[in-house]
Amino acid sequence: MDLLRLVAVLFMFLVVQLHMPILSRGNLVFKVQHKFAAQERSLTAFKAHDVQRHRRILYAADLPLGGSGHPAEAGLYFTKLELGNPSHDYHVQVDTGSDILWVNCINCDKCPTRSDLGIKLMLYDPKSSTSASKVYCGDEFCTSTYNGVLPGCNKDVLCQYNVVYGDGSSTAGYFVKDTVNFDRISGNFQTVSANGTIIFGCGAVQSGGLGSSTEALDGILGFGQSNSSMLSQLASAGKVKRVFSHCLDSVNGGGIFAIGELVSPKFNTTPMVPNMAHYNVVMKNIEVGGSVLEIPTDVFDSGDRKGTILDSGTTLAYFPDVVYEPMMNKIMERQPGLTLHTVEDQFTCFRYIGNVDDGFPVVKFHFDGSLTLSVYPHDYLFQIREDLWCFGWQNSGLQSKDGRDMTLLGDLVLSNKLVMYDIENQAIGWTEYNCSSSIKVKDETTGSVYSVGSHNISPASCLMSGKGVTVLLLLLAMFHRFM
Numbered sequence: 001m002d003l004l005r006l007v008a009v010l011f012m013f014l015v016v017q018l019h020m021p022i023l024s025r026g027n028l029v030f031k032v033q034h035k036f037a038a039q040e041r042s043l044t045a046f047k048a049h050d051v052q053r054h055r056r057i058l059y060a061a062d063l064p065l066g067g068s069g070h071p072a073e074a075g076l077y078f079t080k081l082e083l084g085n086p087s088h089d090y091h092v093q094v095d096t097g098s099d100i101l102w103v104n105c106i107n108c109d110k111c112p113t114r115s116d117l118g119i120k121l122m123l124y125d126p127k128s129s130t131s132a133s134k135v136y137c138g139d140e141f142c143t144s145t146y147n148g149v150l151p152g153c154n155k156d157v158l159c160q161y162n163v164v165y166g167d168g169s170s171t172a173g174y175f176v177k178d179t180v181n182f183d184r185i186s187g188n189f190q191t192v193s194a195n196g197t198i199i200f201g202c203g204a205v206q207s208g209g210l211g212s213s214t215e216a217l218d219g220i221l222g223f224g225q226s227n228s229s230m231l232s233q234l235a236s237a238g239k240v241k242r243v244f245s246h247c248l249d250s251v252n253g254g255g256i257f258a259i260g261e262l263v264s265p266k267f268n269t270t271p272m273v274p275n276m277a278h279y280n281v282v283m284k285n286i287e288v289g290g291s292v293l294e295i296p297t298d299v300f301d302s303g304d305r306k307g308t309i310l311d312s313g314t315t316l317a318y319f320p321d322v323v324y325e326p327m328m329n330k331i332m333e334r335q336p337g338l339t340l341h342t343v344e345d346q347f348t349c350f351r352y353i354g355n356v357d358d359g360f361p362v363v364k365f366h367f368d369g370s371l372t373l374s375v376y377p378h379d380y381l382f383q384i385r386e387d388l389w390c391f392g393w394q395n396s397g398l399q400s401k402d403g404r405d406m407t408l409l410g411d412l413v414l415s416n417k418l419v420m421y422d423i424e425n426q427a428i429g430w431t432e433y434n435c436s437s438s439i440k441v442k443d444e445t446t447g448s449v450y451s452v453g454s455h456n457i458s459p460a461s462c463l464m465s466g467k468g469v470t471v472l473l474l475l476l477a478m479f480h481r482f483m
Contacts (some may be wrong), residue, residue, distance in 0.1 A: 081221070082181035083200075084129035090218040091119045099226040100161060102171055102201025103219035109205045112216035122218055126176045126202060135159045135175035141199050142175065145228045161201045169208025171220075176202045180230075185443070188451040198233050224277065225423055231259070241444060242423035249435035249454065250379070250415040258452045260441040262420050269422065269429030270369040273302045279421060281428055282368040283308040283407060286323065288330040289361030295323055299405075306405045310419070310428060314410030317380070321397040323407065327363070328393065334360055349390040356381050356389060365409070373430060375413050 080089050083103065090103050104111040106125040115121055126132040135141055135158065137150050142159035150160070158174040177199045184194040203219060222229055227236070235242045245262050249255040273280035283300040286293045299322055300308055319327065328348070332338065335352075343349045352359065360377035367373065381389045392412040397404035418433035438453040 083124060083178055084126075085131040085179050086129075087179070087181050088122055088124070090122055090124065091115075091117075092219040092221045093217050095220050095222050098163065098220065098222035099224035099229045100163065100201050101198065101219065101221045101230050102161065102163070102173065102203050104206065105173060105202040105204060108173075108203055110211040111203065111206050112211055115216035117216070119217070121216060124202060124218075126178065129178055131197075132176055132178040135177055135199055141228070145226075163201075169206075169210045171201070171203050171206050171210055173202045173204035175199050185441075185450050185452070189438075189453050196234055196237065196239055198230055199228075200230075226277075243421065245418060245420040245439065245441075247418040247433050247435035247439070247454070248411060248415045250411075252436050255435040256418070256439055256452060256454045258439060258441050261444065262439060263442050263449050264440040265418065265431060265433065267418075267420075267429050267431035268369060268371050269420070269427035270367040270371040272423075272426040272428055273307060274426060276302070276307075279310045279428060280307050281310060284366045284368060286327060287364040287366065288327060289334065291330065293323070293326050293330060295326060299323055300407065308407040308409065310409050310414065314408055315412065316392045316394050316410055317412045318394045318396040318406065318408040318410075320405050320407065321395055324393060324395040324397075328391070331361060331363070343384075343390060346394075347390045348393075349384070349388060351387050352389050353387050365413075371429065373409075373413065373417070374432070379415060380412055 080091050082088065083090055092101065092103060103124045104121070106123045106127075108123060111123065112121060126134075136155065137143075137153035137157045137159050138155060139159060143149055145159075150157075160172070160174050162170070162172040164170040177197060179195050180198050181193065181195045184192055186192045201219075223231055225242075226232060231240070231242060231244075234240045240259050241261060243261055244259045245256070246258075247256040270281050273282060280302055282302060286295070299320055302308075332340075335350075338350045338352065341349050356377040360381065362377070363375045363380060365373040365375070380392050382392055383389050396406050396408070414430075416432065416435055417430045418435070418439065419428070419430040421428050436454045438451045440449050440451055442449050
């Protein structure tokens with residue numbers, strides 16, 4: 001069996017159903033799907049995927065999850081949402097590294113007309129929706145998004161948008177306001193249909209990969225921290241809090257994804273670095289097998305193109321050279337007889353028979369606030385054949401000159417842990433958790449506490465029924481987007 005087929009055996013469907021109440025301070029539910037579900041991909045594609053998408057970040061809501069964070073499932077993720085009245089389905093990439101939601105619009109230039117992902121593409125037509133309205137350059141949304149009135153603005157000029165992603169692709173168009181349909185939590189593991197009004201981009205011109213049929217989607221759902229994101233708009237309308245949690249199950253697939261105050265379990269948090277576009281935290285040191293690495297004290301300082309970012313949308317984990325080399329050397333002290341090989345010119349692999357948890361050390365990342373993130377060998381090593389294992393660690397300096405001083409912790413590190421992002425209080429916390437179980441969240445309107453369960457949604461799942469926005473289970477982000 002060749003390497004591509006071996007990797008394909010590891011591939012899974014990633015789908016998530018989210019829950020979010022329409023009432024003030026509520027929760028919501030979506031279904032999410034892996035963009036490359038059922039497609040063969042090589043080891044090179046794992047990192048190429050990270051390189052392409054290391055520029056986007058996602059939003060959250062109260063909801064059940066699906067999918068897997070294993071490196072073999074690397075790829076972009078998309079969800080299905082309903083827009084307009086009457087509503088139509090749109091498949092959009094969920095992106096935690098950007099802010100706005102946009103979809104391809106009628107009369108779009110260079111928009112894809114078909115997709116190799118097996119989905120039917122849909123062009124949004126604001127004239128066909130009775131609930132749609134235009135957003136002008138003088139409107140509050142536009143002036144706040146651009147920190148003032150745009151040059152040449154008058155009462156008849158629409159509010160324009162133009163987003164250029166790190167891979168060189170771009171989208172441009174104008175903003176519209178319309179209805180989005182979703183499912184809200186109404187009780188323990190129960191939801192009812194609901195809707196809200198949001199402002200999003202109507203894509204008029206696409207370029208680069210956004211116009212390609214290979215990985216074509218109807219748009220991108222940005223889930224960043226800015227006021228223009230869907231999460232922030234819903235929070236501003238009093239429907240949700242800007243707090244979300246995810247638990248990615250790499251053992252059984254699926255997991256949990258919820259928007260709302262987490263009541264149970266309880267755990268400590270570490271402060272988010274203020275005034276940063278992404279989910280930056282302060283790492284203090286790294287411990288390998290009980291020994292703290294001797295590395296420069298300023299290597300984890302926060303700043304432009306520096307610091308540590310948590311990103312469940314990135315598959316692997318990236319470290320500066322001054323961290324990567326001593327960490328790898330310390331890990332390999334346990335196995336001095338192993339011969340390391342480079343696979344596909346970038347992955348460090350080796351032959352090994354046995355339980356990797358018995359033969360390799362636990363790696364612990366220590367953060368501000370005395371919070372520790374433990375990563376076990378079965379997490380940072382992934383198997384591509386019965387006797388062949390590869391490291392999920394990558395050297396940031398070999399990826400990009402601009403990103404050589406960055407530490408980016410992706411799914412490899414975050415899987416099998418419940419991670420909570422409290423944007424309102426600028427804190428992130430986590431704990432090791434059984435992602436096949438459930439959590440409890442609070443409905444701020446009623447004070448009721450509801451259980452949100454885990455899911456590994458597949459097309460045949462009964463959970464696929466019902467209206468709703470389908471939201472990605474991971475926080476997506478792209479390495480080069482942070483540059």
